[in-house]
Amino acid sequence: MKPFLLLLVAFVCLQTGHSLAQVKTTSDLIGVFDGRTPCKEFARLLNENLPANCIKIKWRLTLYKDKGSDTTGRYELIGFVYKNENPRVGTWRITKGSKANRNAIVYELKVAGDEPLYLLKLDNNILYFLDQDKRLFIGNKDFSYTLNRIKKRV
Amino acid sequence: MPVARVTLLGLLVSCFIMMNACSQTSANHSSTGFYVGSTPCDSLIRSILKIPADQTCDFIKWELHLSHPDNFHLQAVYGASKPNTNGFINGTNITVTGNYTTRPDTTINSSATLYQLHSEKFLSPLLLIELDSSIMHFSDANKNLLVGNGGWGYVLNRSNE
Numbered sequence: 668m669k670p671f672l673l674l675l676v677a678f679v680c681l682q683t684g685h686s687l688a689q690v691k692t693t694s695d696l697i698g699v700f701d702g703r704t705p706c707k708e709f710a711r712l713l714n715e716n717l718p719a720n721c722i723k724i725k726w727r728l729t730l731y732k733d734k735g736s737d738t739t740g741r742y743e744l745i746g747f748v749y750k751n752e753n754p755r756v757g758t759w760r761i762t763k764g765s766k767a768n769r770n771a772i773v774y775e776l777k778v779a780g781d782e783p784l785y786l787l788k789l790d791n792n793i794l795y796f797l798d799q800d801k802r803l804f805i806g807n808k809d810f811s812y813t814l815n816r817i818k819k820r821v
Numbered sequence: 822m823p824v825a826r827v828t829l830l831g832l833l834v835s836c837f838i839m840m841n842a843c844s845q846t847s848a849n850h851s852s853t854g855f856y857v858g859s860t861p862c863d864s865l866i867r868s869i870l871k872i873p874a875d876q877t878c879d880f881i882k883w884e885l886h887l888s889h890p891d892n893f894h895l896q897a898v899y900g901a902s903k904p905n906t907n908g909f910i911n912g913t914n915i916t917v918t919g920n921y922t923t924r925p926d927t928t929i930n931s932s933a934t935l936y937q938l939h940s941e942k943f944l945s946p947l948l949l950i951e952l953d954s955s956i957m958h959f960s961d962a963n964k965n966l967l968v969g970n971g972g973w974g975y976v977l978n979r980s981n982e
Binding site for chain 1: 857858859882884907929930931932952953955956958965966968969970971972973974975976978979980
């Protein structure tokens, strides 16, 4: 029985490693984007409890594009309930149109079993979180809803 | 008599066109209101606000009132970030009043508006692009959006406070 269990564990480890490796090797890196946002809206959006002392969320989004495509790819998102050791990993696609601008370029970040997240591409360096109606979230005196490109090698 | 009528009609049409043009300029001032936010303190913003090079400026907290017809009042605080808080160790206040102009700008989208804030206290006009009726983003003179960092973006948010 033990050898079987060991084999099973090894198989799961290999699979996990393989899927993470796929994110980083079969796609081209678009960039790494960091930012800090307020908490409340994301707790509501992701159906999570709002921690009592949560005043901000630190985000890091890494975008990769599929080979030969500029409109689809994979991503890794760290922040809030998506911890370093268990990031949100999924696929993205470009959609067109926000509430304020029907020509806006919007990244739709999909993941199995959870709400998609929407990010407006303001330019090559700045992304802006949108709500589920694709309206810009409104920040506060301390934090906004932007993610800014950082110079980091992955 | 017909000549007088044509002249009168011409005058009326001219007046209508001019009034329409004026009302469109006024309509662009859609974002009068109160905006707040915290931004980085990179060289461009430092120079516009004339923050001395020897002073620590980790970030800036902004409170901007835009009021009719074209006046603004800015209260900003900058300084060294106080660890584990959203405040400063020892903040320095800046108060600026002046006027602003608006014009359509297609850098971000076809219906965006560029706000130019003018004051003698600024080294050069402070530029903001309206992303929607609640969000402004700082830009440089070439209308490139200023890129923030992991801590802060260059955004002002409409506030009701």
